[in-house]
Amino acid sequence: MADTNGAAADRGRIAFARWDKRMRESLRPLLTKKIIAEHKRDPIGIHSDALDRVLNYLRRPNLLERYVIVCTRPFKQWRVARMTGVAGEAPAVVDDRSYNSEAKAAHAVFLKYVEQIMRD
Numbered sequence: 318m319a320d321t322n323g324a325a326a327d328r329g330r331i332a333f334a335r336w337d338k339r340m341r342e343s344l345r346p347l348l349t350k351k352i353i354a355e356h357k358r359d360p361i362g363i364h365s366d367a368l369d370r371v372l373n374y375l376r377r378p379n380l381l382e383r384y385v386i387v388c389t390r391p392f393k394q395w396r397v398a399r400m401t402g403v404a405g406e407a408p409a410v411v412d413d414r415s416y417n418s419e420a421k422a423a424h425a426v427f428l429k430y431v432e433q434i435m436r437d
Contacts, residue, residue, distance in 0.1 A: 345434065348371065356424060357424050359420075360423040360424050380433070385399075385426070386398075395417075397422060399411050411429070
């Protein structure tokens, strides 16, 4: 007897990969300098429809790489880290850069995702 749960899971992964590819392709034209500048001005707040569409996609839990903001000195310093995907394991800091505001760190995370969408 065939493993029907495994086959269903494979079909689910294939369907998700196709959907994700189409979503990334549809988002690429939205990722203009204007949209990136809009996010830099106000990473948290009310955004244009185009930026909202991008942010809604980025909030999905199934992205390959997940980035987070880590506060390294309370109210003074933030860094960008990547989730490891291992339960109980701390996020790994991605580079030596630090930010003096949470908003600047949030924009750095956004730029990591933009880079991810544009290359895949």
